[in-house]
Amino acid sequence: MSDQLILTPNIDGADDFYADLLTAHEGLTKADSDALNARLVLVLSNHIGKRAILKQALAAAALQPSEESK
Amino acid sequence: MNKIFEVPLYPYERHADQDAPAPVRRKVVIIGAGPVGLAAAIDLAQQGIEAVVLDDNDKVSFGSRAICFAKRPLEILDRLGCGQPMVDKGVQWNLGKVFFDDRQVYDFNLLPEEGHQRPAFINLQQYYFEEYLVNRVKELQAEGAPIEIRGRNKVSAIGTHPDHVTLEIDTPEGSYNIEADWLIACDGAGSPTRTMLGLDFVGRVFEDNFLIADVVMDADFPTERWFWFDPPFNKGQSALLHKQPDGVWRIDLQLGWDIDKEREKRPENVIPRLKEMLGEDVKFELEWVSIYTFQCRRMEKFRHGRVLFAGDAAHQVSPFGARGANSGLQDTDNLCWKLKLVMEGKAPESLLDSYDQERVHGADENILNSSRSTDFITPKSEMSRVLRDAVLDLSEHHAFARPLVNSGRLSVPCTYDGSTLNSADALQDGPARTRPGSPCPDAPLGDEFLLPKLADKFTLLTIDAEAPDVIEEEGIEVTRLALSVKDDRTMALKERYLGDNDSGVYLIRPDQHVAARRGTYDDNQFRAAIRRAVGKE
Numbered sequence: 001m002s003d004q005l006i007l008t009p010n011i012d013g014a015d016d017f018y019a020d021l022l023t024a025h026e027g028l029t030k031a032d033s034d035a036l037n038a039r040l041v042l043v044l045s046n047h048i049g050k051r052a053i054l055k056q057a058l059a060a061a062a063l064q065p066s067e068e069s070k
Numbered sequence: 071m072n073k074i075f076e077v078p079l080y081p082y083e084r085h086a087d088q089d090a091p092a093p094v095r096r097k098v099v100i101i102g103a104g105p106v107g108l109a110a111a112i113d114l115a116q117q118g119i120e121a122v123v124l125d126d127n128d129k130v131s132f133g134s135r136a137i138c139f140a141k142r143p144l145e146i147l148d149r150l151g152c153g154q155p156m157v158d159k160g161v162q163w164n165l166g167k168v169f170f171d172d173r174q175v176y177d178f179n180l181l182p183e184e185g186h187q188r189p190a191f192i193n194l195q196q197y198y199f200e201e202y203l204v205n206r207v208k209e210l211q212a213e214g215a216p217i218e219i220r221g222r223n224k225v226s227a228i229g230t231h232p233d234h235v236t237l238e239i240d241t242p243e244g245s246y247n248i249e250a251d252w253l254i255a256c257d258g259a260g261s262p263t264r265t266m267l268g269l270d271f272v273g274r275v276f277e278d279n280f281l282i283a284d285v286v287m288d289a290d291f292p293t294e295r296w297f298w299f300d301p302p303f304n305k306g307q308s309a310l311l312h313k314q315p316d317g318v319w320r321i322d323l324q325l326g327w328d329i330d331k332e333r334e335k336r337p338e339n340v341i342p343r344l345k346e347m348l349g350e351d352v353k354f355e356l357e358w359v360s361i362y363t364f365q366c367r368r369m370e371k372f373r374h375g376r377v378l379f380a381g382d383a384a385h386q387v388s389p390f391g392a393r394g395a396n397s398g399l400q401d402t403d404n405l406c407w408k409l410k411l412v413m414e415g416k417a418p419e420s421l422l423d424s425y426d427q428e429r430v431h432g433a434d435e436n437i438l439n440s441s442r443s444t445d446f447i448t449p450k451s452e453m454s455r456v457l458r459d460a461v462l463d464l465s466e467h468h469a470f471a472r473p474l475v476n477s478g479r480l481s482v483p484c485t486y487d488g489s490t491l492n493s494a495d496a497l498q499d500g501p502a503r504t505r506p507g508s509p510c511p512d513a514p515l516g517d518e519f520l521l522p523k524l525a526d527k528f529t530l531l532t533i534d535a536e537a538p539d540v541i542e543e544e545g546i547e548v549t550r551l552a553l554s555v556k557d558d559r560t561m562a563l564k565e566r567y568l569g570d571n572d573s574g575v576y577l578i579r580p581d582q583h584v585a586a587r588r589g590t591y592d593d594n595q596f597r598a599a600i601r602r603a604v605g606k607e
Contacts, residue, residue: 035463042460042464
């Protein structure tokens with residue numbers, strides 16, 4: 001189970017998180033926003049750590065069908 | 071200017087072959103007296119096989135060129151009898167600094183693993199490297215070994231036949247012909263041999279130019295590797311500073327694609343760039359300037375009948391990671407023992423196809439690593455630059471991002487996983503690093519080390535295990551090296567070769583790669599492993 005990407009609701013306080021995300025980008029230029037996103041991806045990827053999950057996340061982000069829904 | 075570039079090391083001399091009424095047949099002819107060709111000749115000649123090296127020049131290569139030699143090639147050079155002068159002269163370093171924009175983002179210590187005779191790598195100009203190899207050739211000649219270098223002998227035509235190769239050679243005194251049982255082409259990335267035989271060389275071109283400058287300076291820069299991403303003195307590009315012997319520093323500056331090469335190479339354009347990088351007050355002298363572009367590509371096959379390709383002639387990589395000359399030496403290390411057994415009739419000719427199989431695998435690994443470094447150093451799209459810069463920005467603050475910074479992954483030898491010469495791993499839960507196909511890691515044995523004890527022949531390494539002192543299987547003689555874990559108080563031998571096992575028996579190839587291993591000696595199993603390791607199973 002632990003090698004499975006979670007694709008069901010999992011964020012505690014979803015609206016608050018989303019607001020934090022927007023706040024982080026507020027007032028930034030496009031270039032700075034892109035850089036922030038890139039750093040965020042790297043920080044989160046490192047936290048996840050597992051290549052199998054990261055591969056599933058890349059596929060999910062590319063809007064490819066996940067294993068179960070195929 | 072350094073004198074070494076000017077003095078002919080192997081001046082042209084008329085050879086009896088030039089006056090022979092019919093072409094003389096030689097055993098092995100090697101084209102190219104660079105690091106790879108010389109290593110091949112030494113390897114063969116010190117085992118009694120005639121090696122004739124032909125080179126269109128008569129001097130060491132001009133400029134420092136390859137400067138970083140890794141541990142595995144140094145171990146190979148030890149076997150060839152010339153590792154020590156390289157290590158004595160070379161510069162060793164373990165510290166590095168990474169800069170991004172106008173600031174240092176982090177520094178690192180390579181902390182090489184202990185218990186190895188040789189350092190992780192040394193920096194040494196290619197001209198010294200070649201000089202020491204030529205010295206070894208002369209030493210072998212004095213001992214009567216069948217080796218010679220013919221300077222200013224340029225091969226102008228090659229004819230291939232099922233059992234030999236014909237060569238037409240131009241010299242200052244006209245041309246002559248010889249024949250060879252085998253031909254090894256070590257004539258570099260632009261290999262004329264490859265062109266003459268009409269063979270492919272495909273891969274990826276990187277649209278970039280790099281300026282290399284060797285400068286002599288009395289600066290108190292420490293012996294460290296400094297790498298800059300996007301520095302103020304070379305905006306949008308990269309730079310590298312690396313120390314070589316004799317107070318020579320290698321500086322690499324990325325220039326981009328649309329440049330005027332001749333203009334950039336002129337001292338009046340190079341010197342201001344270097345001053346910006348090193349500081350206005352640093353006094354330096356330009357020794358050598360060159361601009362290079364590079365490609366990552368290889369031949370589809372390294373063996374074409376009686377013609378074998380090695381080094382840059384067979385595969386080319388970017389310079390990041392020092393995988394050019396280093397992998398070339400691993401090519402000839404792999405090839406020479408096989409060629410010897412085939413020439414002596416002790417192995418089928420098909421054993422040479424395993425050279426192709428194993429070294430293509432090595433080349434692909436090098437091409438992969440060097441392409442990845444290049445993609446990090448010179449991002450190819452806007453988003454790859456955004457991600458690259460994000461890694462660098464994070465690396466200043468968080469350790470996790472530092473392994474993602476890629477300014478060249480330093481050359482390590484590859485494991486020949488899946489090679490047809492390997493026997494199945496029969497050492498239960500044995501260490502992965504010594505599985506069949508792996509290059510033997512060194513280990514300390516009191517005041518000595520393991521690798522120098524492995525000969526040019528097959529070795530049966532036993533650790534706390536019984537076995538015959540000599541095995542002979544279909545003409546292949548295998549000598550036992552009997553060790554005990556007690557021989558190494560640091561326990562590296564146990565950790566690297568046994569893991570949790572109490573004993574182990576290894577069949578080790580002449581190139582120091584593991585062919586087979588088991589917990590104890592089994593006559594039938596090891597005899598089968600010997601046959602398999604020489605391409606008979």
